[in-house]
Amino acid sequence: MSGVPNIDRQAARRTKTSEEIVAAAWVLAREEGLTGIAMRDLGARVGMRAQSLYSYFSSKHEIYDAMFLDGYLAFADMVETGAAAAVDSDPETILKRAAREFVTFCTSDPARYQLLFHRAVPGFEPSPASWNVALAAYERSRESLSAAGITDQASFDIWTALVTGLAGQQIANDPGGDRWERLVDRSVDMFRAHIRENARSESEHA
Amino acid sequence: MSGVPNIDRQAARRTKTSEEIVAAAWVLAREEGLTGIAMRDLGARVGMRAQSLYSYFSSKHEIYDAMFLDGYLAFADMVETGAAAAVDSDPETILKRAAREFVTFCTSDPARYQLLFHRAVPGFEPSPASWNVALAAYERSRESLSAAGITDQASFDIWTALVTGLAGQQIANDPGGDRWERLVDRSVDMFRAHIRENARSESEHA
DNA sequence: GTCTATAGAATGATAGAC
DNA sequence: GTCTATCATTCTATAGAC
Numbered sequence: 001m002s003g004v005p006n007i008d009r010q011a012a013r014r015t016k017t018s019e020e021i022v023a024a025a026w027v028l029a030r031e032e033g034l035t036g037i038a039m040r041d042l043g044a045r046v047g048m049r050a051q052s053l054y055s056y057f058s059s060k061h062e063i064y065d066a067m068f069l070d071g072y073l074a075f076a077d078m079v080e081t082g083a084a085a086a087v088d089s090d091p092e093t094i095l096k097r098a099a100r101e102f103v104t105f106c107t108s109d110p111a112r113y114q115l116l117f118h119r120a121v122p123g124f125e126p127s128p129a130s131w132n133v134a135l136a137a138y139e140r141s142r143e144s145l146s147a148a149g150i151t152d153q154a155s156f157d158i159w160t161a162l163v164t165g166l167a168g169q170q171i172a173n174d175p176g177g178d179r180w181e182r183l184v185d186r187s188v189d190m191f192r193a194h195i196r197e198n199a200r201s202e203s204e205h206a
Numbered sequence: 207m208s209g210v211p212n213i214d215r216q217a218a219r220r221t222k223t224s225e226e227i228v229a230a231a232w233v234l235a236r237e238e239g240l241t242g243i244a245m246r247d248l249g250a251r252v253g254m255r256a257q258s259l260y261s262y263f264s265s266k267h268e269i270y271d272a273m274f275l276d277g278y279l280a281f282a283d284m285v286e287t288g289a290a291a292a293v294d295s296d297p298e299t300i301l302k303r304a305a306r307e308f309v310t311f312c313t314s315d316p317a318r319y320q321l322l323f324h325r326a327v328p329g330f331e332p333s334p335a336s337w338n339v340a341l342a343a344y345e346r347s348r349e350s351l352s353a354a355g356i357t358d359q360a361s362f363d364i365w366t367a368l369v370t371g372l373a374g375q376q377i378a379n380d381p382g383g384d385r386w387e388r389l390v391d392r393s394v395d396m397f398r399a400h401i402r403e404n405a406r407s408e409s410e411h412a
Numbered sequence: 413g414t415c416t417a418t419a420g421a422a423t424g425a426t427a428g429a430c
Numbered sequence: 431g432t433c434t435a436t437c438a439t440t441c442t443a444t445a446g447a448c
Binding site for chain 2: 413415416417
Binding site for chain 1: 239240241242316320323324326327328329360363364366367368369370371372374375377378386389392393395396397399400403
């Protein structure tokens with residue numbers, strides 16, 4: 001018997017506990033708000049004292065960083081699923097699906113929306129590693145919308161403003177309702193008409 | 207000499223100090239984040255001990271409430287100035303001005319944007335009095351855009367999503383820059399084209 | 413109205429025993 | 431890896447001197 005399998009099992013156990021802590025942190029964030037997470041409460045949720053958390057994360061910010069990474073991995077998942085569904089779809093279908101999925105992704109977890117898309121935790125900056133994951137997911141999202149004819153940066157920036165805006169209004173002013181969620185398709189129609197008009201006026205200049 | 211003038215002066219002094227405290231709280235919020243305000247720091251900024259703040263505000267939440275009120279009074283001011291400028295203006299001018307002013311209002315003070323338009327302070331709920339001021343300002347804003355042909359609720363909801371979205375993206379992803387700010391006019395063109403199209407298709411049904 | 417003094421409860425974080 | 435013990439700091443609040 002070599003020591004290697006044991007080390008693997010220990011590493012796996014450690015990873016699993018870290019993941020449990022992050023999951024419990026999300027639950028707390030949803031209940032108490034993103035900045036309402038207390039180390040004591042978090043420890044209690046995973047059956048530990050607060051101090052023991054520090055053998056997994058060296059600070060509270062490191063926990064936020066793990067949450068940020070976790071959130072962007074979920075976001076990347078959603079983008080990937082959307083990209084797969086986009087094959088053989090027309091631009092309207094692609095964009096409406098993407099917008100609906102994004103808004104649902106946000107409204108289903110307001111705390112995550114705040115952490116990922118607003119700078120809602122004072123003093124917290126994502127680590128370079130987490131930031132790279134966020135950037136890659138953002139790039140993949142941009143790439144997947146290029147299949148629907150959104151190729152220039154300015155148009156994509158208007159897109160992100162529109163969908164984060166719909167999500168933000170829904171979360172802040174009608175939590176649990178659908179006042180903005182039901183405007184998603186109409187907003188995409190608006191956006192598409194604008195993209196078409198833009199392309200037309202540019203080809204006129206050519 | 208009656209006592210009344212003295213009472214007035216004392217009340218005025220008190221009000222002035224309260225305003226100083228709120229102003230100092232905004233400075234702290236900008237420096238340390240909205241939830242990073244510490245009573246000791248706040249007291250120090252106005253030359254007081256933390257305990258003395260309690261003779262002006264009975265809790266920290268009451269200070270947030272005063273900030274919320276202060277922010278919406280500034281918002282109401284901006285709306286009023288816009289409404290005055292809207293007289294004898296065409297819809298395009300009105301909407302572009304309103305959008306630019308709103309986005310600048312937000313980006314010039316991210317902490318205020320977070321407090322007014324997102325629920326960024328866990329546990330804080332505005333008092334009914336402050337909430338009424340916020341509602342009135344919102345209604346006034348809605349009314350002032352009706353002069354530009356935005357009469358139905360759904361269109362106005364898309365408008366608020368669009369402008370808060372532009373502001374939010376600017377603040378979160380390009381602080382100090384103008385990546386989304388420079389897309390405001392284009393976004394308004396997009397919105398107006400949609401409103402026109404909507405009106406056309408509705409008159410078709412009539 | 414502001415101060416000192418004081419209190420209790422909560423926070424993030426560290427050191428060292430086991 | 432988890433614990434106990436401990437620390438500095440925070441917020442909230444009260445009592446009483448000036």
